[in-house]
Amino acid sequence: xxxxxxxxxxISKQLSVPEGELAPDQHFRALPxxxxxxxxxxxxxxxxxxxxxxDDDATFRLQTIGEFQDLVERLCRQGxxx
Amino acid sequence: xxxxxxxxxxxxxxxxxxxRLFRGDQERERAGFDExxxxxxxxxxxxxxxxxxxxxRVAIALPTSIDFARAxxxxxxxxxxPVPVPPPARFASLEIHMRRIVIAMRQSKVxxxxxxxxxxxxxxxxxxxxxxxxxxxxxxxxxxxxxxYADVAADAPALIQYTSGTSEDPKGVVLSHANLLANVxxxxxxxxxxxxxxxxxxxxLFHDMGLIGAxxxxxxxxxxxxxxxxxxxxxxxxxxxxxxxxxxxxxSAAPNSGYLHALRKVPAEAxxxxxxxxxxLTLNGAEPVDAELMRRFSAHFAPAGFRPTAFxxxxxxxxxxxxxxxxxxxxxxxxxxxxxxLLGEGIVEFGDRDSGLCREIASVGVPVTGxxxxxxxxxxxxxxSEAAVGEIHIRGTSVMRGYEANxxxxxxxxxxxxxVSTGDLAFREGGELFVAGRKKEMIIVxxxxxxxSDIESVVCRLPGVTNHGALAATVPFADGDGLVVMVExxxxxxxxxxxxxxxxxxxxxxxLGITPREVVLVRKGRLPRTSSGKLLRHGAQAVHQQWASAxxxxxxxxxxxxxxxx
Numbered sequence: 001x002x003x004x005x006x007x008x009x010x011i012s013k014q015l016s017v018p019e020g021e022l023a024p025d026q027h028f029r030a031l032p033x034x035x036x037x038x039x040x041x042x043x044x045x046x047x048x049x050x051x052x053x054x055d056d057d058a059t060f061r062l063q064t065i066g067e068f069q070d071l072v073e074r075l076c077r078q079g080x081x082x
Numbered sequence: 083x084x085x086x087x088x089x090x091x092x093x094x095x096x097x098x099x100x101x102r103l104f105r106g107d108q109e110r111e112r113a114g115f116d117e118x119x120x121x122x123x124x125x126x127x128x129x130x131x132x133x134x135x136x137x138x139r140v141a142i143a144l145p146t147s148i149d150f151a152r153a154x155x156x157x158x159x160x161x162x163x164p165v166p167v168p169p170p171a172r173f174a175s176l177e178i179h180m181r182r183i184v185i186a187m188r189q190s191k192v193x194x195x196x197x198x199x200x201x202x203x204x205x206x207x208x209x210x211x212x213x214x215x216x217x218x219x220x221x222x223x224x225x226x227x228x229x230x231y232a233d234v235a236a237d238a239p240a241l242i243q244y245t246s247g248t249s250e251d252p253k254g255v256v257l258s259h260a261n262l263l264a265n266v267x268x269x270x271x272x273x274x275x276x277x278x279x280x281x282x283x284x285x286x287l288f289h290d291m292g293l294i295g296a297x298x299x300x301x302x303x304x305x306x307x308x309x310x311x312x313x314x315x316x317x318x319x320x321x322x323x324x325x326x327x328x329x330x331x332x333x334s335a336a337p338n339s340g341y342l343h344a345l346r347k348v349p350a351e352a353x354x355x356x357x358x359x360x361x362x363l364t365l366n367g368a369e370p371v372d373a374e375l376m377r378r379f380s381a382h383f384a385p386a387g388f389r390p391t392a393f394x395x396x397x398x399x400x401x402x403x404x405x406x407x408x409x410x411x412x413x414x415x416x417x418x419x420x421x422x423x424l425l426g427e428g429i430v431e432f433g434d435r436d437s438g439l440c441r442e443i444a445s446v447g448v449p450v451t452g453x454x455x456x457x458x459x460x461x462x463x464x465x466x467s468e469a470a471v472g473e474i475h476i477r478g479t480s481v482m483r484g485y486e487a488n489x490x491x492x493x494x495x496x497x498x499x500x501x502v503s504t505g506d507l508a509f510r511e512g513g514e515l516f517v518a519g520r521k522k523e524m525i526i527v528x529x530x531x532x533x534x535s536d537i538e539s540v541v542c543r544l545p546g547v548t549n550h551g552a553l554a555a556t557v558p559f560a561d562g563d564g565l566v567v568m569v570e571x572x573x574x575x576x577x578x579x580x581x582x583x584x585x586x587x588x589x590x591x592x593x594l595g596i597t598p599r600e601v602v603l604v605r606k607g608r609l610p611r612t613s614s615g616k617l618l619r620h621g622a623q624a625v626h627q628q629w630a631s632a633x634x635x636x637x638x639x640x641x642x643x644x645x646x647x648x
Contacts, residue, residue, distance in 0.1 A: 026584075029175070029591035029597070031584075031587070036595070037316050039171075041317075043172070056172075059172040060204050
């Protein structure tokens with residue numbers, strides 16, 4: 001499974017939304033069951049799954065699933081390069 | 083006496099105590115109270131050099147951190163007035179967040195925002211820049227080489243605490259040095275706080291419970307204080323308990339939902355590795371308190387030495403600085419069972435817990451020193467009987483005189499003789515106060531208050547919402563109360579309807595930071611209204627019930643979106 005799909009699977013599990021209903025252009029804040037605790041849970045699960053660290057700063061700047069996928073891909077590439 | 087002088091007294095006592103910031107399980111930073119006092123003076127000097135004037139409101143946009151304490155006392159030492167604003171939310175629109183805090187900052191005529199490098203790089207480009215309305219300063223760059231401590235009168239403002247930063251009508255509670263010192267003294271007395279105590283706080287500091295209940299009262303008592311950011315607690319509430327265990331913490335505070343989160347996420351095997359025997363008192367406030375949850379929490383953590391007498395359900399609000407009532411310490415939570423149906427009509431009748439008709443309500447104790455409490459009936463008369471529910475009014479040395487630059491809101495809240503109405507409903511039994519509910523519909527999530535009317539005003543501006551038809555209500559779900567938003571619409575096409583549901587979610591979530599558990603679309607005219615067309619708030623629960631119990635596929639009200647339960 002590629003990175004983008006794995007990110008979707010994490011979001012789907014945390015928010016109890018079928019993966020088929022998640023699309024890159026969707027805003028997190030428009031998804032069902034979103035609250036600050038679940039958002040943190042998504043970040044935490046993603047950090048664990050990919051062994052990356054997501055900056056607080058970055059999470060304030062993104063709004064959509066696609067932007068989050070981009071960020072995780074970027075961090076994974078950086079991790080592989082070091 | 084001012085807060086700055088009170089901090090100086092603590093610094094001069096040379097206790098060696100101070101504030102420690104934890105990230106994860108590690109101590110990240112530490113500042114003694116003497117250092118904090120010195121740093122406040124240098125920050126004050128730097129602020130004055132940058133043109134901050136006495137009495138000027140200075141916004142503080144910082145996470146739960148030692149910098150927050152430096153900023154608070156630094157602004158005060160400059161003779162200026164701190165205005166804490168919430169930090170932005172994750173995965174949300176920064177622009178909408180800014181709009182929200184700008185409303186409050188304009189009301190207080192803020193020119194300078196104290197922030198740090200991380201948050202400042204977010205806020206700066208939006209708020210600051212050449213010729214902009216606000217100047218965003220990084221707290222690390224402000225301190226001067228010498229210190230200044232301005233002389234300020236005790237009745238001068240010392241804090242502007244915004245209670246609703248969302249509506250068009252921002253309400254900033256103005257609290258004086260005397261108000262805050264009186265409340266800190268009342269808390270100190272109420273919980274027997276001394277410099278031998280060790281506090282631990284993960285609450286946000288822009289909110290009164292964390293700022294006054296945890297930070298200010300501990301600092302001014304000279305008690306060692308461990309801070310951790312709320313997001314660290316939310317990610318792993320075990321961190322909170324491990325800090326308590328390792329650093330022999332004696333005092334903490336959280337809203338009801340915080341205890342629930344810890345209960346759910348810390349398994350029995352992890353409890354065995356904790357030692358909570360030093361934990362003398364833990365305040366439970368800012369949300370309705372649940373006696374059953376406190377029993378479950380006590381039982382779950384008993385193997386670690388947690389004592390049920392540690393729980394202290396308290397009542398307070400920003401208008402009264404913070405603490406209004408506190409129960410006697412050293413006893414288990416006291417509660418009564420009252421008839422649920424009669425309570426709704428304002429009548430108190432005690433009943434049997436097994437009858438299924440009764441609701442358990444925990445005592446929040448007796449008024450703190452310097453604060454008076456009265457209960458007022460629907461007709462405006464003061465209640466003396468224990469058999470009736472009335473609105474809580476407060477007055478005294480900790481209580482505000484008014485809201486910031488908002489005469490209409492002040493007039494509606496502050497009455498003759500200095501009595502302030504709270505909007506909370508309560509009854510008395512055995513001389514103690516029992517909070518029964520809210521006069522105005524309010525949704526409380528993690529200790530934060532959201533007025534239903536704020537949520538509705540956000541929703542009814544959205545395209546697709548007909549006739550300004552939006553009602554927000556709290557509805558009980560299996561795992562706790564949730565926000566339900568009901569919306570009138572003409573849309574019938576499924577795609578347009580699901581778009582509207584997403585629009586409602588996005589708007590409410592990004593503007594207010596709370597997400598509806600359910601969004602219910604109903605046909606135009608389906609929401610209950612008065613003859614003059616005004617929406618009837620108390621009809622909301624009934625509409626939702628009808629909707630939830632309707633067999634699927636029946637028209638209307640129609641479901642387009644029912645969130646799944648955990």
